[in-house]
Amino acid sequence: xxxxxxxxxxxxxxxxxxxxxxxxxxxxxxxxxxxxxxxxxxxxxxxxxxxxxxxxxxxxxxxxxxxxxxxxxxxxxxxxxxxxxxxxxxxxxxxxxxxxxxxxxxxxxxxxxxxxxxxxxxxxxxxxxxxxxxxxxxxxxxxxxxxxxxxxxxxxxxxxxxxxxxxxxxxxxxxxxxxxxxxxxxxxxxxxxxxxxxxxxxxxxxxxxxxxxxxxxxxxxxxxxxxxxxxxxxxxxxxxxxxxxxxxxxxxxxxxxxxxxxxxxxxxxxxxxxxxxxxxx
Amino acid sequence: xxxxxxxxxxxxxxxxxxxxxxxxxxxxxxxxxxxxxxxxxxxxxxxxxxxxxxxxxxxxxxxxxxxxxxxxxxxxxxxxxxxxxxxxxxxxxxxxxxxxxxxxxxxxxxxxxxxxxxxxxxxxxxxxxxxxxxxxxxxxxxxxxxxxxxxxxxxxxxxx
Numbered sequence: 268x269x270x271x272x273x274x275x276x277x278x279x280x281x282x283x284x285x286x287x288x289x290x291x292x293x294x295x296x297x298x299x300x301x302x303x304x305x306x307x308x309x310x311x312x313x314x315x316x317x318x319x320x321x322x323x324x325x326x327x328x329x330x331x332x333x334x335x336x337x338x339x340x341x342x343x344x345x346x347x348x349x350x351x352x353x354x355x356x357x358x359x360x361x362x363x364x365x366x367x368x369x370x371x372x373x374x375x376x377x378x379x380x381x382x383x384x385x386x387x388x389x390x391x392x393x394x395x396x397x398x399x400x401x402x403x404x405x406x407x408x409x410x411x412x413x414x415x416x417x418x419x420x421x422x423x424x425x426x427x428x429x430x431x432x433x434x435x436x437x438x439x440x441x442x443x444x445x446x447x448x449x450x451x452x453x454x455x456x457x458x459x460x461x462x463x464x465x466x467x468x469x470x471x472x473x474x475x476x477x478x479x480x481x482x483x484x485x486x487x488x489x490x491x492x493x494x495x496x497x498x499x500x501x502x503x504x505x506x507x508x509x510x511x512x513x514x515x516x517x518x519x520x521x522x523x524x525x526x527x528x529x530x531x532x533x534x535x536x537x538x539x540x541x542x543x544x545x546x547x548x
Numbered sequence: 549x550x551x552x553x554x555x556x557x558x559x560x561x562x563x564x565x566x567x568x569x570x571x572x573x574x575x576x577x578x579x580x581x582x583x584x585x586x587x588x589x590x591x592x593x594x595x596x597x598x599x600x601x602x603x604x605x606x607x608x609x610x611x612x613x614x615x616x617x618x619x620x621x622x623x624x625x626x627x628x629x630x631x632x633x634x635x636x637x638x639x640x641x642x643x644x645x646x647x648x649x650x651x652x653x654x655x656x657x658x659x660x661x662x663x664x665x666x667x668x669x670x671x672x673x674x675x676x677x678x679x680x681x682x683x684x685x686x687x688x689x690x691x692x693x694x695x696x697x698x699x700x701x702x703x704x705x706x707x708x
Contacts, residue, residue, distance in 0.1 A: 391605065393605065393606045393607055394602055394605050394606060395602060395606045395608065395613065396571065397606075397608065397654070397658065397663075398606045398607035398608045399607060400605075400606060400607030402605065428607070429604075436605075436607070438607050439607075442607050443663050443664060444607060463664060464664060464665065464666055465666075
């Protein structure tokens with residue numbers, strides 16, 4: 268390199284350092300705004316800086332968006348699965364709550380009746396559709412015997428008509444083969460409740476002079492020796508009083524909902540219809 | 549086995565899903581199928597056995613449905629003299645007819661046993677619908693059973 272040029276470069280460097288030091292010395296401890304020249308420079312350069320900044324932001328956003336889209340699909344799948352799981356759990360909790368409520372009602376019945384009982388689950392219904400019976404998951408091993416009354420939280424369901432070691436068949440009170448000796452709770456008038464087609468029942472042998480009204484509660488009389496006295500059976504819904512008939516035609520809506528039977532209680536009492544010798548066996 | 553499963557399903561699911569008097573009668577379909585392939589004795593035993601099973605599960609009198617299905621078997625046996633049970637049309641007509649007759653006999657028997665049955669147009673409509681649809685599926689079930697029989701027969705021969 269030429270020595271003259273080297274000296275010139277040296278001096279330029281010294282001058283700039285000196286100017287910078289002077290500027291620092293003059294401006295140290297002072298706050299001042301841009302000078303007009305500085306402002307022009309800023310006005311010219313700032314838009315470019317702004318553009319660069321915006322561009323870099325856009326690129327950055329686009330890049331992040333791309334990645335978030337990739338993640339979004341996975342996130343969506345995960346959330347959908349989570350939602351399905353939660354729904355299933357929710358259904359399970361609802362079912363448990365419903366079962367809990369039913370069992371609590373049954374427990375109240377059990378406590379109010381103060382009689383040994385066995386809780387059983389309904390596992391099947393009469394396959395023919397013409398008769399009304401249910402199968403329950405308790406049999407002789409659980410102490411069940413023939414003609415034991417079966418109830419639920421709402422009232423009388425029926426009686427046991429067949430037993431095996433682990434299962435039993437219950438004839439429902441809405442079956443036409445069934446008969447329950449009953450009382451009209453308000454007036455103590457007697458009658459026999461029998462099933463009719465389509466899950467309805469009729470209270471037979473209620474005399475024309477009997478005091479019976481729509482809405483009257485029907486309870487068991489205990490006279491048939493199968494059902495304990497005072498169990499709710501149903502409510503009178505219709506009365507037909509035909510002049511040439513001996514008895515009133517009293518239609519009763521059963522207390523129990525036979526289309527929704529799930530758990531029942533079997534009252535563990537001796538079969539009143541068996542002979543004493545059979546009972547001792 | 550198919551009929552047994554169907555009877556158990558009827559007591560738990562099917563009756564809740566279908567109208568009260570609508571009854572696809574697989575027992576009669578399988579009895580007809582057995583009548584073609586295994587002869588009268590096998591079909592009669594099957595019909596009686598399935599009837600007894602229904603009696604055990606239902607609140608009716610023991611032997612009620614056994615009698616009903618034996619009567620149905622006799623109708624099939626007699627009908628087979630007039631209709632070709634091996635043909636699709638014959639199966640459809642005869643099985644449908646026997647299901648309809650079975651429903652009528654059922655109502656008659658219930659009346660004999662002092663059951664109150666409300667005879668209405670809708671009841672006969674459901675009887676006819678049951679007969680029609682049972683007749684309709686009869687050839688299908690029959691061919692499935694035939695295939696199963698051939699395969700299991702083949703397998704047992706191979707095993708021997």
